[in-house]
Amino acid sequence: MPEALPDLFHADGVLFDLDGVLTPTAEVHMRAWKAVFDDVFARWGITAPYTDADYYDYVDGKKRYDGVASLMRSRNVELPWGDVDDDPTAETVCGIGNRKNAAFAASLRAQGIAPYPGSLALVESLHVVGIPLGVVSSSKNAEEVLGAAGLRSFFRIVVDGVVAERDGLASKPAADMFAAGAA
Numbered sequence: 001m002p003e004a005l006p007d008l009f010h011a012d013g014v015l016f017d018l019d020g021v022l023t024p025t026a027e028v029h030m031r032a033w034k035a036v037f038d039d040v041f042a043r044w045g046i047t048a049p050y051t052d053a054d055y056y057d058y059v060d061g062k063k064r065y066d067g068v069a070s071l072m073r074s075r076n077v078e079l080p081w082g083d084v085d086d087d088p089t090a091e092t093v094c095g096i097g098n099r100k101n102a103a104f105a106a107s108l109r110a111q112g113i114a115p116y117p118g119s120l121a122l123v124e125s126l127h128v129v130g131i132p133l134g135v136v137s138s139s140k141n142a143e144e145v146l147g148a149a150g151l152r153s154f155f156r157i158v159v160d161g162v163v164a165e166r167d168g169l170a171s172k173p174a175a176d177m178f179a180a181g182a183a
Helices: 025-045 052-059 066-072 093-109 118-130 142-148 161-168 176-182
Strands: 014-016 133-136 157-159
Touching: 014 118, 014 176, 025 052, 025 093, 052 066, 066 093, 093 142, 118 133, 133 176, 142 157, 142 161, 157 161, 157 176, 161 176
Parallel strands: 014 133, 133 157
Antiparallel strands: none
8 A cells, every 4th residue: 555645734844856846947958958069069079979868877967067077078078177157168067067057048038937737736735825835956047947937936945056055065865955945
């Protein structure tokens, strides 16, 4: 017999993940990565094409710059790391990561994003009964995604990649970001 679901309507608070739980942002991230790596590979003569498998094997779930370095290593390309402030045109790990972030933001602004209907219904129901809600996301774009999806006003706290970097919190899957959100 399946285990009973927790009674969220009597919880002290509920934390949500963002990508893949509240919004289908993984699709937007995947398109942005593909556009960036297709361009880089074409300009640099890298013949093994970028694929969805590359996204899952080398990029998904990693910090942006770590994903760039991991994928490029898979093609036997070592790049200078650069600096987080590198221009998106810079041929560094950070430059390519910043280029991907610019592509993601442009896509988000142009096309928007809709929350998953079931997630929205749960968030609205919990909000109506006064349960404190928060979001924990490794993404540094969480605030922009929540705003584009029309969800930001539901959440008292957002612990995202920006907060994690500022406060020195270990990224998911470590529990640090969740502990900060719960606090």
